[in-house]
Amino acid sequence: MTFRPSTAWSLRPAAAALLALVLAGSLAAQRSREYDLKAVFLFNFTTFVEWPEDARPKPGQPLIIGILGRDPFGRVLDDVVAGEKLQDNPLQVRRYRTVEAAQEAQVLYISSSEAERMPQILHFLRDKPVLTVADMPHAAGTEAVISFATGNHIQLQVNPAAAQRAGLNISSKLLRVATLVGQNAVP
Amino acid sequence: MIPKSFQPPFPVRGRNRTVPLRPLASAAFFFLAGVLSAQPSAGGFLKPSDLKQMTVEELLKQDVVSVSRRPEALGKVAANVFYISGEGSRVTGATTLPELLRMAPTLFVAQNSASEWGINARGFMRENAASNKLLVLIDGRTAYLPLYSNVFWDTTDVFIPDLDSIEVISGPAGSTWGSNAVNGVINIRSRSAHDTLGGLVLASGGTNGSQVAVRQGFALGATGAMRIYAKHTERESTFDSAGANDQHDEWRASQAGFRADWVGATGDEWMTEGEWSTGHYDGRPLAPVLSDAGHLLARWSRELSADSNLWVRAFYDYVLRDTNSNLTEETGTADIEFQHTLALGGRQQFLWGLNYRRIHDVAKDGVGFAILPRDAKLDLGAVFAQHDVTWREDHLRLTSGLRFEHNDFTGWEYQPTLRLAWLEGKHTAWIAASRATRTPSRIEKGFFAPAEPPYFIEGGPDFVSEVIHSYEAGWRGQIARGASITATVYNHRYDNLRSVELGPPIVQANGVRGESYGLELFLDYDVNPAWRLRLGGFAMHQRTWDKPTSVNLEGAKGEASFPKNQLFLRSTFRLNPRTDLWFSLRHIAEVPAFESGNGIVPAYTELDAQLRWQVRPTLQLALVGRSLLDRSHPEIGGEIGRREVPRSVSGSVRWDY
Numbered sequence: 144m145t146f147r148p149s150t151a152w153s154l155r156p157a158a159a160a161l162l163a164l165v166l167a168g169s170l171a172a173q174r175s176r177e178y179d180l181k182a183v184f185l186f187n188f189t190t191f192v193e194w195p196e197d198a199r200p201k202p203g204q205p206l207i208i209g210i211l212g213r214d215p216f217g218r219v220l221d222d223v224v225a226g227e228k229l230q231d232n233p234l235q236v237r238r239y240r241t242v243e244a245a246q247e248a249q250v251l252y253i254s255s256s257e258a259e260r261m262p263q264i265l266h267f268l269r270d271k272p273v274l275t276v277a278d279m280p281h282a283a284g285t286e287a288v289i290s291f292a293t294g295n296h297i298q299l300q301v302n303p304a305a306a307q308r309a310g311l312n313i314s315s316k317l318l319r320v321a322t323l324v325g326q327n328a329v330p
Numbered sequence: 331m332i333p334k335s336f337q338p339p340f341p342v343r344g345r346n347r348t349v350p351l352r353p354l355a356s357a358a359f360f361f362l363a364g365v366l367s368a369q370p371s372a373g374g375f376l377k378p379s380d381l382k383q384m385t386v387e388e389l390l391k392q393d394v395v396s397v398s399r400r401p402e403a404l405g406k407v408a409a410n411v412f413y414i415s416g417e418g419s420r421v422t423g424a425t426t427l428p429e430l431l432r433m434a435p436t437l438f439v440a441q442n443s444a445s446e447w448g449i450n451a452r453g454f455m456r457e458n459a460a461s462n463k464l465l466v467l468i469d470g471r472t473a474y475l476p477l478y479s480n481v482f483w484d485t486t487d488v489f490i491p492d493l494d495s496i497e498v499i500s501g502p503a504g505s506t507w508g509s510n511a512v513n514g515v516i517n518i519r520s521r522s523a524h525d526t527l528g529g530l531v532l533a534s535g536g537t538n539g540s541q542v543a544v545r546q547g548f549a550l551g552a553t554g555a556m557r558i559y560a561k562h563t564e565r566e567s568t569f570d571s572a573g574a575n576d577q578h579d580e581w582r583a584s585q586a587g588f589r590a591d592w593v594g595a596t597g598d599e600w601m602t603e604g605e606w607s608t609g610h611y612d613g614r615p616l617a618p619v620l621s622d623a624g625h626l627l628a629r630w631s632r633e634l635s636a637d638s639n640l641w642v643r644a645f646y647d648y649v650l651r652d653t654n655s656n657l658t659e660e661t662g663t664a665d666i667e668f669q670h671t672l673a674l675g676g677r678q679q680f681l682w683g684l685n686y687r688r689i690h691d692v693a694k695d696g697v698g699f700a701i702l703p704r705d706a707k708l709d710l711g712a713v714f715a716q717h718d719v720t721w722r723e724d725h726l727r728l729t730s731g732l733r734f735e736h737n738d739f740t741g742w743e744y745q746p747t748l749r750l751a752w753l754e755g756k757h758t759a760w761i762a763a764s765r766a767t768r769t770p771s772r773i774e775k776g777f778f779a780p781a782e783p784p785y786f787i788e789g790g791p792d793f794v795s796e797v798i799h800s801y802e803a804g805w806r807g808q809i810a811r812g813a814s815i816t817a818t819v820y821n822h823r824y825d826n827l828r829s830v831e832l833g834p835p836i837v838q839a840n841g842v843r844g845e846s847y848g849l850e851l852f853l854d855y856d857v858n859p860a861w862r863l864r865l866g867g868f869a870m871h872q873r874t875w876d877k878p879t880s881v882n883l884e885g886a887k888g889e890a891s892f893p894k895n896q897l898f899l900r901s902t903f904r905l906n907p908r909t910d911l912w913f914s915l916r917h918i919a920e921v922p923a924f925e926s927g928n929g930i931v932p933a934y935t936e937l938d939a940q941l942r943w944q945v946r947p948t949l950q951l952a953l954v955g956r957s958l959l960d961r962s963h964p965e966i967g968g969e970i971g972r973r974e975v976p977r978s979v980s981g982s983v984r985w986d987y
Contacts, residue, residue, distance in 0.1 A: 179376070184386075
């Protein structure tokens with residue numbers, strides 16, 4: 144064994160070489176914060192869903208994205224929808240304490256803080272033309288139209304049967320990239 | 331049958347402790363610099379306005395950085411981590427944890443008997459397969475036993491079909507995971523009960539034994555899920571080198587357990603799991619060896635806000651290992667850990683926590699020796715913190731961590747780490763410097779022989795913790811379409827390794843120093859969608875020597891039973907949509923047995939393979955062959971008395987309903 148403990152085996156040249164090598168790389172690493180992403184998803188959902196005629200806000204009236212339960216977004220969701228319109232309807236964020244008040248929203252984000260009440264909330268909204276988005280995996284299996292499953296990436300779970308009951312028409316563009324759950328999960 | 335890690339101990343004539351202040355000081359400097367320079371901003375992450383320009387497909391591909399969900403992910407960017415997915419067990423047909431761990435090219439896995447394995451990364455294993463420098467955690471519960479400073483892989487069993495992932499970290503990780511994470515950490519996670527709804531029956535049998543595993547998962551109210559499972563394993567005896575004499579080490583083990591996950595009021599996430607297992611082997615010519623183990627664990631986490639998360643985990647673990655004439659240990663461990671993670675603006679994350687552990691360990695006297703005190707209550711407390719900061723649009727990331735731990739044997743120990751990563755497109759380069767410790771075992775502090783005074787061997791009154799200083803550098807990157815590489819080089823320096831010092835009286839002490847360096851390499855190549863190739867392994871060199879003050883009866887090479895290199899070639903090939911063929915060819919260099927001066931384990935090449943047929947979505951058949959190239963071969967130990975691992979062929983049926 145020729146190796147001597149006193150010989151400092153320096154890693155510096157190796158590290159420098161590695162750094163030089165990767166400096167040649169190009170694309171920036173793409174990473175996003177969870178609730179920035181979820182806010183953008185909520186905004187996007189408005190373009191992938193058709194509400195029944197009588198549930199659409201009148202021209203000039205706001206299309207409401209509601210938050211039920213603890214608000215994890217801070218100002219992010221408000222900033223994302225600021226100045227945005229869907230046809231003639233400006234988008235607006237409203238926060239609710241009760242599900243009765245929240246039924247006026249077109250899109251309703253239900254925070255994970257409401258997990259325990261989730262079945263009751265979803266049952267109440269069951270036949271109402273509200274796009275329910277539960278921030279809790281497997282909620283779509285119960286009644287939510289969409290649920291977020293969060294891991295290294297965001298995964299969308301869509302329950303077509305729940306959408307149908309709510310009278311919502313979800314674009315195939317969204318269905319294609321989502322995991323379908325609940326009854327009639329096969330499109 | 332000699333228990334692992336039990337080496338008749340034998341001086342401390344001088345204690346050499348080096349306290350390297352320089353790494354600590356620079357860690358503190360970088361930490362402060364990071365805190366001062368990083369102002370809250372969205373830098374490093376895509377802005378919501380950028381995200382709005384993306385398609386849904388692109389959004390779904392975004393890596394999510396969530397403070398709350400993966401606090402432990404901090405710092406792993408700058409470390410060599412190999413992941414084995416839960417799917418790994420289906421691909422390889424592994425029915426035991428060590429078989430599955432053979433997937434990790436950084437780990438040397440050596441089977442010593444029907445039920446015993448030795449596993450370690452980066453060197454340092456004894457010829458009886460004991461390795462005291464690798465920490466193993468299962469859902470956060472330690473499987474490392476304080477009496478032996480070792481992991482018994484027979485009792486460290488898990489319900490393999492419901493594994494979520496195994497994370498194999500090579501290199502020290504004591505600042506995150508605590509003492510004894512010297513050469514690496516194996517982090518085993520089981521799947522959430524939400525993901526195991528439904529039933530499963532898995533039966534396998536063949537020339538080396540059989541196994542039956544059943545699980546039933548079900549919903550628990552509206553927001554919960556639970557599974558219960560049971561497993562029974564029988565493994566046939568191994569043979570001696572002549573292939574003639576049955577070694578009477580056939581192993582039988584049963585386990586049953588449960589796991590429940592649910593979301594409580596205000597979004598709190600709860601998890602609880604429990605398990606009981608019992609094992610038995612013949613043990614002739616001595617009496618049978620028995621083991622019982624059980625645990626109960628609960629975890630609670632709450633998101634205080636989008637930027638802050640709280641987490642508490644507690645467990646109680648019981649192990650009884652009755653080796654009759656040799657050494658019998660009964661250990662109860664109660665442990666509670668608290669962790670708080672918070673994001674400080676967009677560029678910094680901070681994690682801190684507290685841990686308290688109480689171990690009650692009772693050791694029954696063996697023939698001619700005792701572990702004193704026979705009944706020991708040990709307390710362990712720790713406080714730890716980790717800080718992560720990014721600069722330059724997230725291209726540069728610095729992680730600093732520090733853990734202070736107090737134990738009854740050696741008092742305060744500190745374990746710092748400093749890791750710097752450069753992320754550029756599809757490449758990451760990193761460097762790291764760490765210090766970690768291995769705390770003394772009960773055997774090292776309290777081995778007395780004979781069992782009553784006057785003693786000939788008097789424990790290790792001055793035994794202190796083994797210390798490692800490690801310097802690592804690595805690179806991960808995509809080198810071509812479908813091809814990626816992971817390369818890591820390291821230099822480990824060890825101090826206060828165990829020695830057995832000439833008396834009188836003979837005592838255990840820290841008379842050995844060591845150094846190792848090596849390269850770990852992994853290439854992953856998707857030839858086409860149906861064919862995946864993997865090439866991986868390591869080359870390393872380790873050297874240990876007695877300190878000038880030491881008269882070491884054991885010799886400095888007690889932990890040198892480790893191959894200089896190993897190489898794996900794996901292929902997964904989909905023959906048709908329902909059938910795939912997996913094989914793994916491994917070459918392991920010779921493994922010395924200096925301790926007994928008893929020859930070497932010659933280098934060997936072996937082939938494992940599985941042919942898997944998904945008959946229906948719910949029904950799978952598989953044919954597995956292991957160590958196919960030889961009738962039998964040894965993997966560790968001296969020539970005399972070691973056991974050989976025979977070739978085996980088995981079949982399995984898996985039914986999901």
